[in-house]
Amino acid sequence: MPECVLAVDQGTSGTKAxxxxPERGVVGTGFAHVRPRYLPGGLVEVDPRELYGSVVDAGRRALADAGEPVTAVGLANQGETVLAWDPAxxxxxxxxxxxxxxRAEPVCAELADHAAELRHLTGLPVDPYFAAPKMAWTRRHLTRAGHVTTSDTWLVHRLTGAHVTDAATASRTGLLDLDRxxxxxxxxxxxxxxxERLPDIVDNAAHVGTTTAFGPELPLTGLAVDQQAALLAQRVTEPGTAKCTxxxxxxxxxxxGDTPHRGGSGLAACVAWRLGGRTDHCLDGQVYTAASAVRWLTDLGxxxxxxxxxxVGATVPDAGGVTFVPALAGLAAPWWRGDLRGSLTGLGLDTAPGHLVRALCEGLAAQVAELADAAAADLGAPLTVLRVDGGLTRSALLMQTQADLLQHPVEVSALPDATALGVGALARLGADPALALADALPGTGPTTVYEPRVTxxxxxxxxxxxxxxxxxxxAGDPA
Structure with missing residues (x-):
């Protein structure tokens, strides 16, 4: 019988394992919360020990829930989260x-004259979202000691002793030569x-070491940045289709495809994955606040x-003239104005909670539609379908709004944990190099397809x- 693997997705607000x-699907699950601190001035930080503890706790809970052995581990990471640590x-x-x-905005401002050069070299805009500005800020203001890396490198070091990152995560730093x-x-x-002593860059499916953190000694054979892992799980392995998490x-x-595609529409160009030495590439666009914008409305009551x-959205027929730009942590692609904050306009004495909810859904969907249009413009052909995953896909209101504004079908994945399943597939490939990629991926199609209902x-x-x-x-105009 084919062997099971442990797939761990270390995310912003928690770790899912x-x-x-391969034949029975998910047979065990585990979750551990992570509590980042949102501070004034756009600062967001978290205790690294909480990240590592959540990985171990979630992994052990999943193994206990399954009650059967696994042969390998895969680890997905947040991508651009950075810390300094002692290698000894x-x-x-x-x-x-x-x-x-x-907080690294001043670092980026100083590099304005080199922004075009860096964008061509790395595929990424100069923006504090990415890892390199945070690494530079850390060196200037916090410590010159130890290594400064993305969180995956530290987690892998704690698990196995290795000093590595995968090719996809490396492409999210702003330090990778995208062509080479x-x-x-x-x-x-x-x-x-x-x-800096930067980590060795490895394939996304490769044996990087062994760990006993989860109990038995297990090889770590799959690594990926979270969004590329979800891209893989959604079987977006050829140009023409996109996914949104x-x-x-x-x-x-x-x-x-298999060569970098630097477009002019404001999206980032990066590595999708490297398997067997062959590198696939993707375009990447971000909306900084989705579920975190929902949490903001929740905190407001x-x-x-x-x-x-x-x-709540069903209590009203439309947004009632309210327009919400939910840039609560800045505008990302394709504008790259992280200094801006969101806006809520068209309010009246008759504005009800339902109007705010519909305006939020419309604002999120509109931003994603802008990203889809940018990708289509860079590719020179329209996207035919959008495959979606993540917790907010449970909202029929948001998904229908997305299909309406995109004017294309939206396929909701039957895989609620696409990131973990993607890195699980990579772990299988790393443990069995003879396995074909198509055979390692989840085979489930969409659970729901939303078609546009408006003209x-x-x-x-x-x-x-x-x-x-x-x-x-x-333009700086609040109106």
Whole structure:
């Protein structure tokens, strides 16, 4: 019988672990919360020990729930979260700066004259969302000691002793030469990181070491950044289709083939995965706040949680003239204005909670539609379908709004944990190099398909209202 694997997805607000068997699917689950601290000035940080503890706890719970052995482990990571740590002891030397953290904006401002060069070299804009500015800020303001890396490298070191990162995560730093898929001396020099001991770059499916953190000694054979793992699980392995994951943020990725595709529409170009030495590439667009915007409405008392989106939204027929740009942690792709904050306009004495909910859903869907249009423009052909996953896909209101504004079908994955399942597939490939990629991936199709219910003209009108609100933000006009 084919062997089961332990797949661990270390995310922003928690770590999910699954025991996945190729014939029976998920046979065990575990979860452990992570509590990032959201501080004034756009700062977001978390205790690294909490990250590692959540990985171990979630993994052990999944194994206990399954009650059967596994042969390998896969680990997915947040992508752009950074910390400094002592390579001799594994002890963290700083808190981890979470991907949403904006404190490295001054570093980026200083590099404005080199932004075009860095974007061509690495595929990424100069923005504090990515790892390199946070690494540079950490070196300037926190410590010169130890290694400064993305969180995956530290977690893997704690688990196995190895000093590695995978090719996809490396491409999210701003330090990778995208054409050569190796560290760029020039990028490191510009960021003031020329003397750093950067981790070795490995394939996404490879044996990187063994760990006893979960009990039995197990090989770690799959590594990936979270969004690329979900892209793989969604079987977006050829150009023409995109996926969007609706988690803390919303992330749209479109496969672009086996060579880097640098477009002009504001999306990031990065590695999708490297398997057997062959590198696939993708375009990547981000909405910084999705579930975190829902949590914001919850904290205000408009909702009691994400499960309220549909019933509260159903109390009104439309957004009542309210337009919400939910840029609560800045505007990401394709605008790259992290200094901006969201806007809520068109309020009246008759504005009810349902209007705010519908306006939020419309704002999120409009941002994702902008990303899809940007990907289509860069690829030179329209996307035919959007495959979606993540917790917010449980909202029929949000998904129908997404199909309406996109004017294309939206396929909701039957895989609620696509990131974990993607890195689980990589773990299987790393443990059995003879296995074909198609045979390692989950085979389940969509659970629901949302078709557009409004005309193209109505969709265009609603998106124009959103663009007008974004333009006002960009111009500094609160109206």
């Amino acid at each position: 699954l025991v996945v068997c 002891t594994g002890r963290p030397l700083t808190d981890a700066l979470v991907w949403q953290d904006r 898929a190796e560290w760029s001396r020039r990028a490191a020099e510009l960021y003031g990181l020329a003397g 609706y988690g803390t943020g919303a992330f749209l990725l479109a496969h672009t 408009v909702l009691t949680g994400a499960a309220d989106l549909d019933p 193209a003209d109505e969709a265009a009108e609603r998106r124009d209202r959103f663009r007008t609100a974004v333009t006002a933000l960009l």
